[in-house]
Amino acid sequence: MTIREIANALGAEIIQDDFEDKDVTGAYTSDLLSDVMGYAKDGGALITIQAHKNTVAVATLVDISVLIICNSRPIPEDMLAAARDEGIAILLTKENQFTVSGKLYRLLAKA
Numbered sequence: 001m002t003i004r005e006i007a008n009a010l011g012a013e014i015i016q017d018d019f020e021d022k023d024v025t026g027a028y029t030s031d032l033l034s035d036v037m038g039y040a041k042d043g044g045a046l047i048t049i050q051a052h053k054n055t056v057a058v059a060t061l062v063d064i065s066v067l068i069i070c071n072s073r074p075i076p077e078d079m080l081a082a083a084r085d086e087g088i089a090i091l092l093t094k095e096n097q098f099t100v101s102g103k104l105y106r107l108l109a110k111a
Helices: 003-010 033-039 053-062 077-086 097-110
Strands: 013-016 027-029 045-048 066-069 089-092
Touching: 003 013, 003 066, 003 089, 003 097, 013 077, 027 097, 033 053, 045 053, 045 097, 053 066, 053 077, 077 089
Parallel strands: 027 045, 045 066, 066 089
Antiparallel strands: 013 089
16 A cells, blocks of 8 residues: 555645655554664554654654654654655644554555
């Protein structure tokens, strides 16, 4: 399932849209960035409320393709710029991490 298909299925807004529309192979949910570095898988999505440029840096280290920011957190301009530079998509949703994780799990399990 591609990033744009995920955004559409979740009803999430694509905030940073300068990216390659890759297939997403899995996801990881965490707000602790050191946890993400240790356990997230390459090519996946990160579901979080951490809306700052350090999240993009961690995504780059782990080769995460898309950040899904929950709870309608405001996205700062420096985060958008960093994600644009790295080609990482940012999706924004009003839903919480639990809900998004469950929805994305079901979507990816079907794909």
